[in-house]
Amino acid sequence: MLALIDLTDRQLDDYAGVAPRGRFDVDQAVAAVRPICDAVRDEGRGALARFSEQFDHVVPEHFRVPAQALSEALASLDGQVRRAIELSIDRRRAVCEAIEAEQPWRSVELAPGAVIGNMLVPVGRVGLYVPGGLAPLASSVVMNVVPAQVAGVGSLAVATPPQAEFNGLPHPVTLATCELLGVEEVYAVGGAQAIAMFAHGVAGLCRPVDMVTGPGNIYVVAAKRHLRGQIGIDAEAGPTEIAVLADEGADPRYVAADLISQAEHDPMAGSVLITPSRALAEAVNSEIAAQVDRLATADRLRLALSGGQSAIVLVADLEQGIQVTNAYAAEHLEIQTAHAGAIARRIRNAGAIFIGPNSPVPLGDYSAGSTHVLPTGGAARYSSGLTVRSFLRSIHVIEYDRQALGEVGERVQVFAIAERLPGHANAIAVRLEEQQ
Numbered sequence: 014m015l016a017l018i019d020l021t022d023r024q025l026d027d028y029a030g031v032a033p034r035g036r037f038d039v040d041q042a043v044a045a046v047r048p049i050c051d052a053v054r055d056e057g058r059g060a061l062a063r064f065s066e067q068f069d070h071v072v073p074e075h076f077r078v079p080a081q082a083l084s085e086a087l088a089s090l091d092g093q094v095r096r097a098i099e100l101s102i103d104r105r106r107a108v109c110e111a112i113e114a115e116q117p118w119r120s121v122e123l124a125p126g127a128v129i130g131n132m133l134v135p136v137g138r139v140g141l142y143v144p145g146g147l148a149p150l151a152s153s154v155v156m157n158v159v160p161a162q163v164a165g166v167g168s169l170a171v172a173t174p175p176q177a178e179f180n181g182l183p184h185p186v187t188l189a190t191c192e193l194l195g196v197e198e199v200y201a202v203g204g205a206q207a208i209a210m211f212a213h214g215v216a217g218l219c220r221p222v223d224m225v226t227g228p229g230n231i232y233v234v235a236a237k238r239h240l241r242g243q244i245g246i247d248a249e250a251g252p253t254e255i256a257v258l259a260d261e262g263a264d265p266r267y268v269a270a271d272l273i274s275q276a277e278h279d280p281m282a283g284s285v286l287i288t289p290s291r292a293l294a295e296a297v298n299s300e301i302a303a304q305v306d307r308l309a310t311a312d313r314l315r316l317a318l319s320g321g322q323s324a325i326v327l328v329a330d331l332e333q334g335i336q337v338t339n340a341y342a343a344e345h346l347e348i349q350t351a352h353a354g355a356i357a358r359r360i361r362n363a364g365a366i367f368i369g370p371n372s373p374v375p376l377g378d379y380s381a382g383s384t385h386v387l388p389t390g391g392a393a394r395y396s397s398g399l400t401v402r403s404f405l406r407s408i409h410v411i412e413y414d415r416q417a418l419g420e421v422g423e424r425v426q427v428f429a430i431a432e433r434l435p436g437h438a439n440a441i442a443v444r445l446e447e448q449q
Contacts, residue, residue: 014298014301014305014315014318015272015286015298015301015318015319015323015325016033016319016323016324016325017294017324017325017327018031018325018326018327019327020328020329020333020337021289021327021328021329022329024329024333027340028337028341029340029341029391031326031337032285032326032337032340033283033285033321033322033323034283034341034390034391035251035252035281035283035320035321035322037231037234037251037390039231039234042231042232042234043235043238043239045232046205046235046236046239047239049064049205049209049236050205050206050208050212050213050239050240052064053206053209053210053213053215054209054212057216058076058217058218060206061076061202061210061215064204064205064206065202065203068203068206069174069175069176069177069204070177071175071176071177071180071181072175072181073175073182073201074180076200076201076202076215076219077198077200077219078182078183078188078199078201080197082188083188083189083191083192083197083199086185086186086188086192087188087189087192087193089185089189090185090186090189094186095193097380098151098155098186098189098190098193100380101152101155101379101380102155102159102193104380104381104382105155105159105160105382105383105384106159106162106163107382108382109159109160109163109400109401110163113160113163113401113402114163114164115133115401115405116133117132117133118130118131118132118133119131120410124417125416125417126414126416127413127414127420127421128411128412128413129409129410129411129412130409130411130412131408131409132408132409133405133406134405134406135165135166135167135406136166136223136224136245136404136405136406137166137167137168137223138166138167138168138169138170138220138221138223139166139170139222139223139224139225139226139404140170140171140207140208140211140222140224140225140226140244141154141157141158141171141172141226142157142171142173142207142211142225142226142227142228142229143157143171143183143187144173144227144229144230144233145173145174145176145183145184145187149173149176149183149184149187150187151184151186151187151189152379152385153227153228153385153386154187154190154194154196155190155194156384156399157227157386157399158171158191158194158196159194160384160400160401160403161226161404162194163401164401164405166404168220169196169198170196170198170199170211170219170222171198171199172199172200172202172203172210172211173199173201173202173207174201174203174204174207175202175203181201182201183199183201200218204229204230204232204233204236205232205233205236207233208225208229208233208236208237208240209236211244212225212243212244221244223245224245224246224247224404225237225240225244225245226246226247226399226403227247227386228250228386229250231251234249234250234251247403248396249392250386250388250389251281251390252278252279252281252282252322253275253278253279253282253283253344253345253389254282254283254284254285254322254344254345254389254390255271255274255275255283255284255343255344255345255346255347255374256286256287256338256343256346256347256363257271257272257287257288257346257347257348257349258287258288258331258335258338258347258348258349258350258356259286259287259288259290259347259348259349260289260290260293260331260350260351261293262350262351263288263293263349263350263370264349264370265293265296265297265299266300266304267349267370267373268293268297268300268347268349269297269300269301269304270300270373271347271373271374271375272284272297272323273304273305273318274374275345276313276314276317276318276323277308277310277313277314277317278317279313279317280313280316280317280320281317281320281322282317282322282323283320283322283323284317284318285323285324285325285326286324286326287325287326287328287337287338287341288325288326289327289328289329289330289331289334294325294327298325301318305318331356335356338360338362338363339361339362340362341362341391342362342363342388342391342392342393343362343363343364344364344365344387344388344389345364345367345374345387346360346363346365346367347366347372348360348366348367348368349369353368354369362393363393364387364388364389364393364397364398365383365384365385365387365398383398384398384399384400385398386398386399387399415444418441418444419445422441422445423445425438425441426438429441
């Protein structure tokens with residue numbers, strides 16, 4: 014089912030061009046969402062109702078989900094599902110508090126009376142988008158809300174599409190998860206119009222936010238790009254992807270199951286196996302065919318796994334495999350090789366790394382404690398997943414006394430004059446003159 018890319022007799026300086034990657038044309042989608050965003054800005058609730066009917070085929074009675082609907086969703090939640098969600102929340106919060114939270118104030122004294130401080134301040138108001146299309150991703154509520162809460166964000170709002178199946182309310186598991194987390198401001202609004210609502214605000218309904226986070230389809234991504242600057246965004250997330258770096262010792266059943274797990278999200282999802290073992294490659298392809306046939310999502314899986322964004326990359330050895338892996342910069346990277354931990358330390362480009370046969374990506378999707386909002390499309394070369402730090406702003410605080418200014422003032426003036434900025438130099442000079 015997976016195509017084969019054979020690199021065993023090719024040594025390249027850069028493997029980025031040969032790694033499989035799907036096309037995700039955000040620019041074209043921006044043209045489609047611009048009038049939607051403008052209409053929400055200009056018309057408010059009327060535009061939300063029109064686009065809800067057009068795209069979600071239902072107009073909610075209340076765009077803001079009533080508190081009673083949130084509490085009823087939690088009360089009716091299956092007990093086993095509730096315990097699973099609570100475990101996900103507890104582990105994600107523990108990781109946020111233990112290794113992601115930072116000191117709110119740090120400073121260094123460069124010389125007597127010369128102090129530079131760094132103050133971490135949370136974003137004031139954040140809009141969190143939760144998809145509700147092919148899969149109602151209640152887990153994304155956890156992954157967005159928990160780090161924002163630990164960061165100290167004062168105002169959180171969630172938007173997620175209304176569902177005709179639930180009389181215009183969002184999926185009840187998503188609502189129950191919001192209630193578990195204490196999120197009171199939830200909107201039954203989906204797609205680009207939700208991002209526009211957050212950015213512009215809607216009179217009498219929703220105040221504008223400072224930042225929008227959360228995954229979504231290409232139109233959500235396009236709206237985030239279009240409105241970036243008016244609001245901050247976390248990232249432009251594309252279709253999900255997984256790469257598995259595996260050697261001949263890997264279990265083909267595990268590898269196949271893990272490649273399938275991410276392909277299930279979207280027909281455009283990418284699943285890539287990188288291996289020096291032709292025998293493993295063949296066994297994995299056989300396992301994929303057998304396992305896909307047993308799953309209710311088989312049609313979607315076949316589209317994703319046979320697409321140009323998915324493949325088996327056959328490499329000469331693990332050394333070349335590491336090079337290909339770093340060039341691909343996967344959102345999710347599994348390492349199923351001998352000495353997997355040592356190999357993981359040689360990976361420089363990945364959203365998250367899952368080490369060994371018992372750390373599959375779905376563990377991270379739900380209850381590992383890590384974030385599942387991760388960079389896609391090669392963006393792991395320069396960006397990170399959504400963590401507590403994503404919701405914090407760094408502000409430098411500068412405090413020099415007269416003596417400390419006098420010690421460096423002449424050199425500051427020299428630098429300013431060299432840049433032909435005499436006004437800069439003068440702001441120092443007038444103070445130094447007073448000290449003489």
